Amino acid sequence: MGPRFLLLLSIAAVSLVSFLFTGHPQASWPLGQMDDYLLNILILAGINVILAVSLNIVNGHTGQFSLGHAGFMAVGAYGSATLTQINSKACLASLAFLGNAAPLGLFVLSLLAGGVLAALAGLAVGLPSLRLKGDYLAIVTLGFGEIIRVMIQNTEALGGARGLAGIPSQTSLGWTWGVSLLSIYCVGSLVNSTYGRGFLAVRDDEIAAEAMGVNTTRYKVTAFVVGAFFAGLAGALYAHFIGYITPEGFSFLKSVDVVVMVILGGMGSTAGVTVAAIALTFLNEALREAEQYRMVAFALLLIILMITRPQGLLGGLGRWLPGKGGKS
Amino acid sequence: MSELLRLEKVTVRFGGLVAVSEVDFHVAEGELVGLIGPNGAGKTTLFNLVTGVYTPTTGRICLGGREVDGLNSSEITGMGVARTFQNIRLFNSLSVLDNVIAAFNLHLESGFFGALWRGAAFRAQEAQIQEEAMALLEIFGLREAAHTPCRSLPYGDQRRLEIVRALATRPKLLLLDEPAAGMNPTEKIELMRLIRFTQERFKLAVLLVEHDMKVVMGICERIAVLEYGRKIAEGTPTEIQKDKRVIAAYLGEEVADA
Amino acid sequence: MNEFLQQLINGLSLGAVYALIALGYTMVYGVLRFINFAHGDVFMVGAFSGMYFGRWLKPFAAAWPEWLFASVVLLGSMLFCAVLGIVIERLAYKPLRERPRLTVLITAIGVSLLLEYAGQLVFGAAPRGFPSLITSTSISGLGGLQASNIQLIVLVVTSLLLLGLHLIVMRSRLGLAMRALSLNPTAARLMGVNTNVVISFTFGLGSALAAAGAVFYASLYQAIDPFMGVLPGMKAFVAAVLGGVGSLPGAMVGGLILGVVETLVVGYSKLLGIPPGYRDAVAFVILILILLFKPSGLFGKTQREKV
Ligand SMILES: Nc1ncnc2c1ncn2[C@@H]1O[C@H](COP(=O)(O)OP(=O)(O)OP(=O)(O)O)[C@@H](O)[C@H]1O
Ligand SMILES: [Mg+2]
Numbered sequence: 001m002g003p004r005f006l007l008l009l010s011i012a013a014v015s016l017v018s019f020l021f022t023g024h025p026q027a028s029w030p031l032g033q034m035d036d037y038l039l040n041i042l043i044l045a046g047i048n049v050i051l052a053v054s055l056n057i058v059n060g061h062t063g064q065f066s067l068g069h070a071g072f073m074a075v076g077a078y079g080s081a082t083l084t085q086i087n088s089k090a091c092l093a094s095l096a097f098l099g100n101a102a103p104l105g106l107f108v109l110s111l112l113a114g115g116v117l118a119a120l121a122g123l124a125v126g127l128p129s130l131r132l133k134g135d136y137l138a139i140v141t142l143g144f145g146e147i148i149r150v151m152i153q154n155t156e157a158l159g160g161a162r163g164l165a166g167i168p169s170q171t172s173l174g175w176t177w178g179v180s181l182l183s184i185y186c187v188g189s190l191v192n193s194t195y196g197r198g199f200l201a202v203r204d205d206e207i208a209a210e211a212m213g214v215n216t217t218r219y220k221v222t223a224f225v226v227g228a229f230f231a232g233l234a235g236a237l238y239a240h241f242i243g244y245i246t247p248e249g250f251s252f253l254k255s256v257d258v259v260v261m262v263i264l265g266g267m268g269s270t271a272g273v274t275v276a277a278i279a280l281t282f283l284n285e286a287l288r289e290a291e292q293y294r295m296v297a298f299a300l301l302l303i304i305l306m307i308t309r310p311q312g313l314l315g316g317l318g319r320w321l322p323g324k325g326g327k328s
Numbered sequence: 329m330s331e332l333l334r335l336e337k338v339t340v341r342f343g344g345l346v347a348v349s350e351v352d353f354h355v356a357e358g359e360l361v362g363l364i365g366p367n368g369a370g371k372t373t374l375f376n377l378v379t380g381v382y383t384p385t386t387g388r389i390c391l392g393g394r395e396v397d398g399l400n401s402s403e404i405t406g407m408g409v410a411r412t413f414q415n416i417r418l419f420n421s422l423s424v425l426d427n428v429i430a431a432f433n434l435h436l437e438s439g440f441f442g443a444l445w446r447g448a449a450f451r452a453q454e455a456q457i458q459e460e461a462m463a464l465l466e467i468f469g470l471r472e473a474a475h476t477p478c479r480s481l482p483y484g485d486q487r488r489l490e491i492v493r494a495l496a497t498r499p500k501l502l503l504l505d506e507p508a509a510g511m512n513p514t515e516k517i518e519l520m521r522l523i524r525f526t527q528e529r530f531k532l533a534v535l536l537v538e539h540d541m542k543v544v545m546g547i548c549e550r551i552a553v554l555e556y557g558r559k560i561a562e563g564t565p566t567e568i569q570k571d572k573r574v575i576a577a578y579l580g581e582e583v584a585d586a
Numbered sequence: 587m588n589e590f591l592q593q594l595i596n597g598l599s600l601g602a603v604y605a606l607i608a609l610g611y612t613m614v615y616g617v618l619r620f621i622n623f624a625h626g627d628v629f630m631v632g633a634f635s636g637m638y639f640g641r642w643l644k645p646f647a648a649a650w651p652e653w654l655f656a657s658v659v660l661l662g663s664m665l666f667c668a669v670l671g672i673v674i675e676r677l678a679y680k681p682l683r684e685r686p687r688l689t690v691l692i693t694a695i696g697v698s699l700l701l702e703y704a705g706q707l708v709f710g711a712a713p714r715g716f717p718s719l720i721t722s723t724s725i726s727g728l729g730g731l732q733a734s735n736i737q738l739i740v741l742v743v744t745s746l747l748l749l750g751l752h753l754i755v756m757r758s759r760l761g762l763a764m765r766a767l768s769l770n771p772t773a774a775r776l777m778g779v780n781t782n783v784v785i786s787f788t789f790g791l792g793s794a795l796a797a798a799g800a801v802f803y804a805s806l807y808q809a810i811d812p813f814m815g816v817l818p819g820m821k822a823f824v825a826a827v828l829g830g831v832g833s834l835p836g837a838m839v840g841g842l843i844l845g846v847v848e849t850l851v852v853g854y855s856k857l858l859g860i861p862p863g864y865r866d867a868v869a870f871v872i873l874i875l876i877l878l879f880k881p882s883g884l885f886g887k888t889q890r891e892k893v
Contacts (some may be wrong), residue, residue: 143870209402302696
């Protein structure tokens with residue numbers, strides 16, 4: 001139980017510190033005076049870790065192939081912003097009893113709301129997609145992601161295609177990494193149990209899994225819901241970090257970004273995927289000037305990787321999973 | 329003895345092909361029944377029908393008096409039916425032990441939230457499952473290999489692991505699909521002993537599909553014979569060995585093979 | 587009624603484009619059992635190759651009749667994409683024949699991204715105007731019905747292409763081999779079908795049809811950009827599923843239905859209470875409905891996995 005205890009402890013510490021720094025949401029704990037640029041990248045990295053780790057439970061551990069993660073992120077982002085931006089006055093008023101902590105209280109609530117809404121969306125996507133496998137599932141989840149985007153685009157109350165600006169920037173380094181540690185802990189401990197062997201069994205062989213009493217339907221939906229919940233949290237954190245969200249920002253290409261992280265990290269390896277998410281965030285920043293070449297390079301990398309090393313660059317790093325996770 | 333499994337006029341069609349045709353059949357508690365027949369006779373298909381992988385085109389299948397129509401495989405497994413696969417279907421990315429542990433899924437007291445919270449009850453359960461899995465592996469001589477990837481096991485061991493995995497679901501009826509395939513004669517004798525042993529130890533009914541007549545005749549109390557999806561004979565091993573239609577079915581095959 | 591017929595014409599010409607793309611998905615799925623994610627981007631390359639080829643050819647073709655010029659551009663673009671499709675298959679998919687389907691799927695996503703972003707580098711990100719191959723005129727029919735000549739040409743030429751495809755698939759040796767391969771790969775191989783040749787041929791044929799669709803699409807809507815293949819590609823996939831993946835008539839019918847439904851939803855958005863902005867969601871809603879209620883599509887056969 002050692003690593004798990006440590007994780008819980010660090011989450012507690014991170015949350016405590018975030019709480020203490022309430023007054024300065026962008027406070028740069030724990031690295032002292034850190035320049036804003038690095039701070040921003042670290043926050044983005046944390047958000048990407050949440051996205052990648054949560055997609056990994058669907059694509060890696062359960063062996064489904066979702067291409068709609070950005071859709072869940074959008075639900076989380078817009079869902080939380082509904083509380084803190086669109087209806088902020090009313091919400092703050094009803095939290096007046098918290099006194100000075102009302103904005104923080106609202107922020108926490110909005111994070112949860114984002115996560116829960118996204119989880120519901122995950123349920124809505126997971127249920128009809130159950131009969132589908134592989135490429136079909138990929139396209140349907142992609143379709144769902146696009147439907148979510150089109151719906152937001154056509155909803156005036158959410159700012160339509162123009163997007164939503166003026167979201168209070170409350171996401172701090174502590175919050176981001178607190179949630180990402182939480183996601184790592186949750187996915188790691190879910191998978192690493194007798195219960196969690198069910199996810200892996202579904203990935204390896206659905207028919208055998210059913211024959212061994214594993215309810216594959218339940219597992220797939222659970223994976224979708226858990227994945228979507230954390231993607232929603234990531235979206236909420238992102239919205240309150242960047243302050244301005246548009247439907248375009250949650251397009252199919254964002255989903256592909258996350259998929260690339262999961263693939264490079266090695267599907268099914270939580271550690272590998274975490275490292276890949278951090279590394280790719282930094283790489284993206286470094287290559288920001290060369291944006292066009294970056295994507296060409298990624299695409300080539302993806303192709304070459306699949307031909308030569310389908311278990312991912314970092315596959316096998318994972319302690320959470322016995323064996324490597326390159327299987328479909 | 330009370331009845332576990334009953335098939336009434338079960339038929340399944342794949343397009344134009346009638347793979348199982350009007351089969352009546354039953355297995356009672358604690359019995360060891362053989363199911364034989366030439367290649368393509370419909371034996372595996374019958375297993376797939378019983379375990380809910382396919383649904384019968386017509387006819388009824390009952391488990392313990394309850395009709396199973398429309399249930400998922402996992403629900404049927406929950407009613408006490410476990411199986412092995414002719415073309416081995418282990419969980420390939422998992423270790424030998426984890427293959428067995430995955431099959432304890434039905435008997436979990438603490439599921440999703442237990443795994444997240446990892447409290448005392450959860451830990452006790454994990455420890456107990458681990459112990460039970462190891463004990464099962466021990467019976468089949470796989471304890472030493474518990475932590476190796478199941479892919480790296482020799483063929484015969486993979487077949488044995490399939491049986492262990494099926495036993496982990498704590499079945500009342502165990503369906504074995506050609507468990508001796510690819511084994512050498514010594515392994516086969518050992519396997520016969522193991523099947524009898526587990527049958528008594530866990531008070532199982534066993535339905536055995538096997539091409540090796542020595543194995544089938546050696547351990548089965550009763551044998552049913554399928555040919556082209558139809559049940560052409562049923563009886564004790566001696567009766568079956570004398571049955572004209574069975575001899576014809578098998579001779580026909582040998583002639584064709586020659 | 588008139589307005590309805592009008593929408594129908596618009597829908598059919600759009601549907602013809604979807605049908606042409608959908609055929610590529612379906613044929614490749616037939617022989618390789620995988621969804622070629624990059625197919626929509628081959629469609630995009632088809633539009634750009636048509637544009638460049640048309641521009642380059644224009645000075646030489648000054649004296650040609652318009653139909654000849656348009657046909658040469660169409661064929662050139664089809665040929666280019668056929669080669670592109672074959673090259674993609676050889677380089678990216680062939681090494682993965684025996685690998686898990688997921689690996690191939692990810693590779694296909696990689697190829698798709700590569701075409702899009704390499705396209706952005708080469709062609710620029712901004713939309714470009716597609717040269718007009720045929721002077722657009724408006725034709726009035728019965729009861730004040732309006733159609734552009736391009737819409738009609740698209741419908742006629744698509745029908746010709748489909749007829750050609752039908753002949754190739756049903757009458758030629760390669761077509762026979764293709765059908766054999768999609769019915770039973772092992773048996774086909776045993777009977778001496780050269781799998782590599784058939785697969786290349788299938789990719790070539792599918793990509794050529796996508797290129798034809800692209801030239802039509804670009805002629806109808808005039809603007810092209812490196813990401814133009816994403817949505818039509820996905821919608822054509824929906825069309826293929828609607829018709830039943832693996833079925834050629836299914837892909838045609840599915841494409842036409844999708845084009846018409848999409849156009850009608852936009853045309854009657856007020857009446858239906860669906861904002862026209864939902865245009866791009868229509869296909870996905872259809873997709874989800876089919877997969878829920880008739881996963882094998884209109885013309886597909888259900889297949890059960892052997893255990
Ligand atoms: N899913 C399916 N779709 C189509 N045909 C099938 C399917 N499953 C089985 N069949 C056919 O049903 C018939 C019976 O097959 P089955 O596997 O049950 O035979 P078997 O008795 O187990 O033979 P063997 O001894 O070779 O294992 C065969 O002709 C087989 O091809
Ligand atoms: Mg069999």
